[in-house]
Amino acid sequence: MTTYVMIPGAWHGGWSWAPVAQRLRAAGHQAATLTLPGLGDGDDPRDRRLSAAVDHIVRFVVDRDLRDVVLVAHSWGGYPVNGAAGQLGDRLAGIVYYGAQIPVTGRSLVDDNPAEAEAMLRGLIDSSPTRSIAPTLEFVQHIFMQDAAPEVQRLVADLLTPMPGDYFLDPAEGPAVTTLGIPLHYLLGDEDHAPPHPGEVFARRAGLTPIAVPGTHEGLLTHPEEIAKAILATNAAH
Template sequence: MIPGAWHGGWSWAPVAQRLRSAGHSAISVTLPGLGEGEKPHGHRLSDAADHIVQLIKDRDLTDVVLVGRGWGGYPINGAAGRLTGRLVGVVYWSAQIPVPGRSLVDDNPPESAAMLHQMIDSSPTRSIVPMLQFVEQISMQDSAPETQRLEPVC
């Protein structure tokens, strides 16, 4: 299970626990740069896809279902084509599905894409900083304000 942007494997912990209780295997993945104490900048999408592929190969996993949430749709898409014979499915759960030749930013409505480009341009690391403005306007715009402000539970 691959989390969305700014999240680690902890975000899948409740789901992983339920799957294990039902007799399934479940691995909730923290991608490079998103672990505790790690620097998030300097990583590329290919690093995330490589991490997924390497984890599956290192553990010699087969009959794998990749599940991506939000931005996690991008790295699972990048990993899936390199895991022939090991996958039985790919699930985009409330995830962005990559369109060849288009960026995640540009797959947003024009006003959201403009806001994201402005956030990237004003960041010293050219990244999108997880701000409440982003949550309110793009990530969880249909959610109640109290839900938008929930803190992660580990």
Template sequence: MPQNTYVMVPGAWHGGWSWRPVAERLRAAGHRVVTLTLPGLGDGDDPANRRLSDAVDHVVAEVERLDLSAVVLVGHSWGGYVITGAAHRLVGRVAKVVYYSAHVPVRGRSLVDDNPPESAAFLRGLIDSSPDGSIAPTLGFVRQLFLQDSTPETQRLVADLLVPQPGGYFLDALDVDDVTTLGIPALYVLSEDDHALPLPGAEYAARIGLEPVLVPGAHDGLLTHPDEIAKALV
């Protein structure tokens, strides 16, 4: 029997593929792993008119469809919003919530609103200027924010795999408190060279009373340092 059941939620612009290197290592250790691609973030998906509730609904539906229990719910980056919302609806099925270089949301505050004012205005401008209300990925994002420590070849490959991020996912807030109010254990894992989070990772961890567990790599260290991240999750 598997030791744990991990449900892995990707960050913005990413799909379930981004968790595969970590997932393969967890499976090799005997764990069950489900990697999810959220609505609007699959290859060829339409990002228009997506709301944060769509992403949360998808995670809840998949856990219930697969009849999973004792779930370790893991979210990367923006996925912290999704796992927080899902955990509140999966009480009794979720045994632990893990934030990896992730946002820890504040009730009633969207990701955009939780950014410093200049960054918030920049994100709103990108969304407002897009015909489908999405934020297109760029090679610059990858080079400067996600994988600044990787080779140009790796950066280009990851940039080619990213898809537009539905703007509604950044503009919507959760109407729930943090997961500690549910009595569910939590863990915060942070890449040491993360340049993508708008606030220091330690500040997000402190929102749920934690000190971050540090792992090597940049924001997308799940692709470049899967061994260390898998070990931290276990």
């Protein structure tokens, strides 16, 4: 039995992984959906550092003495997963990236964006009284889930929370995941246009070729059956 610890992307909480997690449990595995500090409903996004998000994942695994853990990262979740993976030692059995950004250690998400997007993100953070980036319906409609019905897009937009700016500004922690000696897999939605670089670019950082799955960046909500099956297939390959 594998224990999947599922890390959401920017603006998202553990709720975003719930439909997939339910299907992993139905297949006989454990699955935990984490909400990282500052990303819960009503949380204050100020003074949230990437190191705290990393520590949150590590503490969750260690405090429960979890073993045979597969970290599953969505989108920005690749950043805290990178730091946590380097601290979990033999508890860690693998990493599955889903439309995720695989960071370069010492480089922040903002730094890893094209120049125009970098300037936009820094401007949004600097102009916010809480140094956060608020979610918008327009972003959900055009970037995250462009194929969904309007009422679904609005629901997801209402569930998103402001993103602590320092999560985007702090440099990635931890060693390159290719040095950890664990299985790595990369799932990529066939209509996912949200990441700042094509998913193939991020996958190559881990020496991977993406495995195509249906859906946009929010396929974990719109196609949970297919995403769960793809995650289980990566586990069965070992």
